[in-house]
Amino acid sequence: MVFTSPSWVPSLPIDPPDTVSLDEFMTTEKYGRYSLVKSKNPFTCGLSGKTYTATEAKTRVEFLARALAKRLEFAPNEGTEWDKVVALYSLNTIDYLPFTHAVHRLSGIVTPASAAYSAAEVEHQLRSSGAKALFTCIPLLDTALKAAKAVNIPNDRIFIMPMPGAATTTPFATIDDLVEEGKSLPPLEPLKWVKGQGARQVAFLCYSSGTSGLPKAVMISHRNVIANIIQYTTFDSVPRTQLGVDTQVVLGLLPFSHIYGLVVIAFANTFRGDEVIVLPKFELKTFLEAVQNYKIGQLFVVPPIVIQLLRNQELCRKYDLSAVRYLYTGAAPLGAETVDDVKRQYPKWRVGQAYGMTETCTVVCTTSETDIDVGSSGSLVPGTRAKIVDPTTGQEITEDNKPGELLVQGPSVVLGYLNNTKATAETFVWLEDGRWIRTGDEVIVRKAASGHEHLVIVDRIKELIKVKGHQVAPAELEAHLLTHPFVSDCAVIQVPDERAGEVPKAFVVKGPDAAGKPDEEIARAICKHVEDHKARHKWIKGGVEFIEAVPKSPSGKILRRLLRDKEKQARQAKGAKL
Structure with missing residues (x-):
């Protein structure tokens, strides 16, 4: 039996395009992006207040791409994307996503590395991805330099992402330097993509821990990301319309190097005209200040942050959190008891969860603010199909509340693992009705009070x-x-x-x-x-x-x-x- 979105979820407004880059999809209004002029400022630093309008950010992307083309000898329509792999090892900044647009403007690949990585782990990612350059930030510079040296990336291919409060004088060029340099360079020629290129060409190499060995490089195409942006925003458009929410201010605290932060928070929210308040790391006081000062309406968090809020109520009561409407969690399940505790402290907050993985780029199911089933991860996004199978027999499970392994099919399911045909064949399987991903997660389907089907993550078969x-x-x-x-x-x-x-x-x-x-x-x-x-x-x-x-x-x-x-x-x- 194949499970799909509930009846209230609209179909995808367009077939996710496969002839355009992610940069073009995000910076033009041709494919449904919220008006650039009417959008809120896409990224604002929650510490310094520094920000750019959507049109200013688009201009900066073009200047940055020109400078990168000259410095790294990346021509938009020459070579392949594998000749233009750039690593991004940084804390969250307002330049994080615009940087990725600039690399994609050149038909290159971005490989984001976790800011928590050690030098050895960054070295592994640089080496396995074939990165030709590295962007980092001052707090991570020492670690970045060790890793870069180990793989022979020269200093003139190391660049700095400006951070609030960090040193500004280094021997390395910053993104601001590159933008200024790009102003005086000639315009780049447009990308000349053919039909299907966006579905085949890798946009991101994101590293997934998997269940064995070193992290594996997940090959995510431009169309994979485009598809999930359309899927997630289409699903969420209904409750936002019902609640009278046009554009809003959201929290950008979770690492943009993680697929949840990258696709859901950074890409999807700015596509629909929202403002993302960027914080480089979690500190409870600065978190509360940002929520209060910027009147954040939706908190994208993980369960440990929720626990910190509940355990520090004396401090929390000193701040005005009345703008918060929706607490949205992912990356790990949030227990029903914790949800109950949140509702006691903040009765006006809605609390929802979502489920996804790097290999599904990103959201498989998500919770509507107007159809919450506590403990579930919500309903399937449009365009995604799911099966539940007995992991021992392989037989499909058709009834509610019976656990089995979740299999997923849809346009956001990624291309596979880089240079790892065995892992790719084990995870992405061909059945009589097409290609599916075995998630390794045990789930049940249950009916919410509304009568709609929700997915509940029961256990992790893959042991993560x-x-x-x-x-x-x-x-x-x-x-x-x-x-x-x-x-x-x-x-x-x-x-x-x-x-x-x-x-x-x-x-x-x-x-x-x-x-x-x-x-x-x-x-x-x-x-x-x-x-x-x-x-x-x-x-x-x-x-x-x-x-x-x-x-x-x-x-x-x-x-x-x-x-x-x-x-x-x-x-x-x-x-x-x-």
């Missing part, structure tokens, strides 16, 4: 650990732990954490070199081994527990469920909540 919106692959940490002489074998699972939502915990079988040493010393050494080489969200914050053997199936697969059961029993014995 989600820490403050970041995805952590247990296998990546296990492979790293096994390089320590104190570790003979290991397994990593997720355990609950009040601040982060989830954190990794390691079950370790001691190696010979650990003999005679106190457990505390061994555990500290193992944790430090991770902290010295991995991003903070990958640290073993859940602790280290020593076991005699890692439970495995006959084929050698780690039976994490047994370890989760063991952890659950231990926490229940201590009165802790799992």
Whole structure:
């Protein structure tokens, strides 16, 4: 049985175009973009107030593209997109999305790297993507330089994204320098794309943790992003019309390097004329100040931020949050109990969730403000089809409230993984009715009070650990732990954490070199081994527990469920909540 959008959701107004770049789609009104003149300023810095109008931002993009073309020798209609890969390793700034437009104006590829990455992780992304240049910001510059040096990116191909409060004098050119330089350069020739090019050509290489090894490069086409912008905004147009919301001010706090921040917050909201208030990182006081000062109506957040709001009510009461209408969460499920707590503190707020993944670029289902089913991730966006199958038998599940693996089909499902045919073949499968993605997530379909179908995410078949919106692959940490002489074998699972939502915990079988040493010393050494080489969200914050053997199936697969059961029993014995 194939599930689709509820009857109230309009069909897509146009077939997502495949002959234009994402830059052209976003900066012209031909394909349904909200009027540039009538739009709110697309990006405003929540710390400094610096901003540009939509027309000013479009002009800056053109000047920036001219300067990049000259500096990097990128001609719009010469070579392939793989000759023009540019990495973006930065905190959120008001120039983040305009920068991507400039690269796409040249028919290039942007590969965004998480600001939480270590030098080794940035190096892996630069090397595997084939990046020819790197844009970063002052707070991340030292790490960026180490990574760039390792892959031989020269200093004249390293550029700075200006940040509020950061140093302004460096030997590296800034985006503002490039925009100024571009003013005196001749106009670029238009892109000469043929039919179907937008569906084939990669716009972004976004890195997904997956379930094994190092993060994989997800190839996202221009049409993939265009399609999901149209899907998400079409779905959301109905409740916004019902509530009398034309354009609004939204929060741009979540990392734009993450697919949720990039497509949903940055692209989709500015496409429909909204203003995004940009914050580089989460600090509760600056967050509250931004909500108050800019009268933010919609908060795009992840569950740990919601927890911080609830736990700091004394501080929150000092700020006027009355403009908030909708609290919208993604990246990890928000529990019904937490939703109830939010509603008690802020009874006028609507609370909704969404579900998506990098490989579906981005939103598969989302919650309408006028059709909320607490605990669900909402309904399918238009143009997306879903199946639920028994992961053991492969049989399709047709009834409500019966769990199975979610398969998704639609125009936003990406091209595959770069240089990884095995992972691509395992994840993107051809059935008799076309190409589908196996999400690895266990879901049920249930009817809301309205009678419409909603999807509820039950469990993660692929075992990902989600820490403050970041995805952590247990296998990546296990492979790293096994390089320590104190570790003979290991397994990593997720355990609950009040601040982060989830954190990794390691079950370790001691190696010979650990003999005679106190457990505390061994555990500290193992944790430090991770902290010295991995991003903070990958640290073993859940602790280290020593076991005699890692439970495995006959084929050698780690039976994490047994370890989760063991952890659950231990926490229940201590009165802790799992």
